[in-house]
Amino acid sequence: MHDYPDRMTAPQMRQFRDDVLNIVSQIPRGCVTTYGHIAALAGWPSHARMVGRTLHYTPGAERLPCHRVVNAAGRTAPGWAAQRQMLQAEGVAFKPNGHVDMARHLWIPDL
């Protein structure tokens, strides 16, 4: 069969972007959440990468607490050294391996 990947339509992409930004704006100070959780909550579980694209390319995302979004391992974004400093300034603890201590700071967005 022609397996059609369920691509997003333009309207879906707009809504996805809005949902992502909305969720990110709700991350409490001193907490972090993951790309995967955000994507799933927005209704597109397989679009974790799209969350990163959205935060990186959407003008205005800089004023949201997007530094509180890390990958599932607690690793901060490549090429964004400041992110770690910002998190530490909020009291987020890092493990010796340079990853966020997810056990202490992971925040799951609520519906």
Add this chain to the structure above:
DNA sequence: TGCTTGACAGAAG
């Protein structure tokens, strides 16, 4: 039109 590139995730070695 087709291949490559990511602010990813998860499994494997």
Add this chain to the structure above:
DNA sequence: CCTTCTGCCAAGC
């Protein structure tokens, strides 16, 4: 723990 590979999917070239 770290690297590499596969699956994922929109964007870039």
